[in-house]
Amino acid sequence: MSPTGLLYPKMTVVGAGLIGGSVILAARAHGVVGEITIADASEAHRARALEIGLADHVTGDLAEAVRDADLVVIATPVLSIGEVAAAVAPHLKAGATLTDVGSTKATIAEAFRSPALAKVFPIPGHPIAGTEQSGPDAGFAELFEGRWTILTPLADREDEAYAAAVAKLSAFWRSFGAQVELMEEKHHDLVLAVVSHLPHLIAYTIVGSAADLENVTENEVIKYSASGFRDFTRIAASDPTMWRDIFVANKDAVLEMLGRFTEDLQAMSRAIRWGDADTLHAHFTRTRAIRRGIVAAGQESAEPNFGRDRGKH
């Protein structure tokens, strides 16, 4: 039981997947919610959620699920969150908090600005955590420990009650061991485009390019992958549906970042073509600073195997 105490007497989670399930388990472990309801469109998911006792109530009826809830967490795929918000809007209790856990925020903030949600506190959110698992069995209470959760409160909701709802939702995430950051939704999407979406797009692309070569076999790529390629294949094995949704929803920020990257890559290409050793050396030296920052910030400690896995060439 956490020192936070009960924050929401009744919580409803829409979508009993990895994140939804983990939110429930963490909230229960830390005693910050009372009664828990799950709404899920999949009959199989509902049956399984019942079987493992994930919630007090499990239903396929969205309206019924959210009626008395103090907190509603939409934990469905990114492209469906706006729709779910519109569907539950007429049934929400006045003064309830509505949030989500989607990986992009601008399109969701847009949906959350609907006049139909004026009587509740809609606060878009994004816990930066996950595993490759999915479904009702995938969740675990510790998923958010030591991770960041970004909330993107709506700028046009400046009243004190809204600010109090944001503070309470922040306390909810903090009780799970997460660190909370508030951010404007467009900025969130830009930051995530850099640190997550563009890296994933690049990894997916290079792994595809390697698979298409006619003069290098897939077997050779696999055999010698320890020399750099392997890290990309790990990222490129992420869930295709989730990532498709992210690139559709965060198109503008991803294309902007991709434009920057492509320009820079062309400059490197030119330096290689002209044998401009000084430009290459200067660039390769400069990028070490960010790595040092990451290690210094404890985002990554010197793993025991670090030395041996790096610098292979």
Next chain:
Amino acid sequence: MSPTGLLYPKMTVVGAGLIGGSVILAARAHGVVGEITIADASEAHRARALEIGLADHVTGDLAEAVRDADLVVIATPVLSIGEVAAAVAPHLKAGATLTDVGSTKATIAEAFRSPALAKVFPIPGHPIAGTEQSGPDAGFAELFEGRWTILTPLADREDEAYAAAVAKLSAFWRSFGAQVELMEEKHHDLVLAVVSHLPHLIAYTIVGSAADLENVTENEVIKYSASGFRDFTRIAASDPTMWRDIFVANKDAVLEMLGRFTEDLQAMSRAIRWGDADTLHAHFTRTRAIRRGIVAAGQESAEPNFGRDRGKH
């Protein structure tokens, strides 16, 4: 002591760095060489090599160092290997084996084809292993265990004696626990361009692009780097001088691979711009096969932390 037995009564290593030092320690540990000589141009490296007893003889005089050697291993930076080969050529014993450990092979094979080397057995080589350390203290005997070493024998040297020299050098590397593969030098450079050089170039570029953004701070990039970016920063912290040399020496293969990648990235960009969800999904699904191949081949086992580090978004 390995069951291989003594292969080369006298071995000379040029360059007392990480790889040169590791070759010496592994060769001694497995009893495959007798007398060991180091040649190094750096007075500090020579002093240190003497201090830690890395070899039986340590000298700055290349001619003297290689005079009686049965095996000469050039372990200097890629761009200097051709020069060293030319410098030692007149002093080599007839029938000696000359090899190197550089990360690219076509330019080195070219140098090894010199008529001045006709009386020896020049066999370009590349152990795919390394750490971020350098200098005479960096080496360790186990560096090559479970790694690949690629040899690129010269196609124009088809005599039996040359084949026997290649077989002996293969046994030398195998005695260290390495797996040996023979390959044509241009093919080596193409394979390494895919699995190593292009991934490094891309990682260096994206880390540089992220550092240059005016609307996302370096602190934000560091804070949220766990969501994909971090893997790239690790690669982009590799030794700048080594990588500059690699891109200069392997220009053609890198530019060819970069061209393929850029085309594929443009196709992805177009799919995102037009919201072509099906193309994105199909591509993201396809790339999982290579990952499965890598895990199946034991190139990477399911690390304990694997699940939690993957799929963050």
